[in-house]
Amino acid sequence: MVQRKIPMRKDIVSGEMIPKKQLVRVVKNKEGEVSIDPTGKKSGRGAYISLEVQTAEKAKKDRTFDKAFGLKVQDEFYDELIAYVDHQVERAKLFGNDK
Template sequence: MKPKSQPMRTCVGCGEPKAKRELIRVALSPDGNISIDRTGKAPGRGAYLCESMSCFEQAYKAKRLERSLKHGVSKEIYEALQRDLQENE
């Protein structure tokens, strides 16, 4: 029997492909709200980010979350994501 494959996603900060479970998902819901989705199951477009401050800083400086979500990301979302990463390090 073939082993079950693990879904892979690419970090918008560093560009490294990693297992979906190892990344943080930032989701843009169909009604336009952006949220941090730890479950990976929220509906809508998603962008994935490693759980490291260096990847967060790269994504923030180059506005890669906005590009990936095709929507503007408010400063509050970036601050919440930064707090979340600092708590988990």
């Protein structure tokens, strides 16, 4: 059996290279709107964050996406991100890591 290459991406908060499946993509589109990209295929400038609640909370505290995208990101987005990451963590516990 051939060993497949695992795509790696850098976590914007920790700076670590992590397999892409263990990250969530956040994207800024041409209009300057920042959103979560669960598919990883939306067009725009993307940044990755690991699927850990502590990492998402640290991103909110440090305003990581404000710096990465060069604009003021609303607190509601960070709250939505924390809730999304928490949901994905709980889902992985229930169903395993297969997406």
